[in-house]
Amino acid sequence: MDDVTTGVTTLDDTIDTVDSVDTVDSVDSVDSVDKTVIAVRDLQILSGTKRLVGPVTFELSAGSTTGLCGPSGAGKSTVLRALVDLLPHGLRRQGEVEVLGRPVRYGKGDSGLRSTVVLVPQTPVVFGGSILDNALFGLRHLVRASRTEMHDRVEQALREAGLWSEVSHRLDTPAQTLSNGQRQRLCLARALALEPAALLLDEPTSALDERSRDTVEESVAALRGNRTVLLVSHDPAQVERLCDRTIRVDLPTATEPSLAAV
């Protein structure tokens, strides 16, 4: 419903969600617990007995933006997927991961993980509904929050992702009408609305033209110091622009079979 005085659709008008207030599954504040948000020790990804990725060891400190670099096929995307328990079928992880000081119990129904460490994939995933539906998606499915809290969190997230001024007047229009850069920022907002302890960004600008890349970069740059970000990028200049430090993943060493032997 439009506000008759301004013609602007407001979140109050358009959010239709749980009315009653349940407890909110919140993550302890990043600042309050430990300076280390994620600690990864000797993480390896295996297919059968074959090591595809790693071992990788690193820590992400609160509020840092860290670049994850390395040659094609070294396992950057797979590391991100392993951290959020979304490994492709047939691959398994070895090693330890702690989030906010607690070991993650992968595969054991650690339901809090999905809203604590959030992956924004390379290609923006935009659902068929409105811009608002898309921004609310994670909150609706992963967090029990009141209408007011959803209101605040989605607006804040859209502002943080640098999208609010472009969409606040048309939150109820289809998300499919957004440009690629706007879609990527919408996905960023959807993740930010969960107030995750860490945000994993997989090549967030690789599918974008230069102008859209710049707007997404501006949004990521604005998170620096406030959010804990792990950014996969092929572009050393981008890592230089956006990150405090870099972690490198190298191809695992292995004896290569020759084609003749296969």
Ligand SMILES: Nc1ncnc2c1ncn2[C@@H]1O[C@H](COP(=O)(O)OP(=O)(O)OP(=O)(O)O)[C@@H](O)[C@H]1O
């Ligand atoms: N579903 C899968 N089954 C088997 N192997 C896989 C699967 N997914 C990825 N791999 C392998 O895991 C390794 C790491 O792949 P990944 O895509 O994570 O690398 P990357 O560093 O992100 O590469 P790029 O920079 O090209 O995107 C590669 O050897 C890849 O072939």
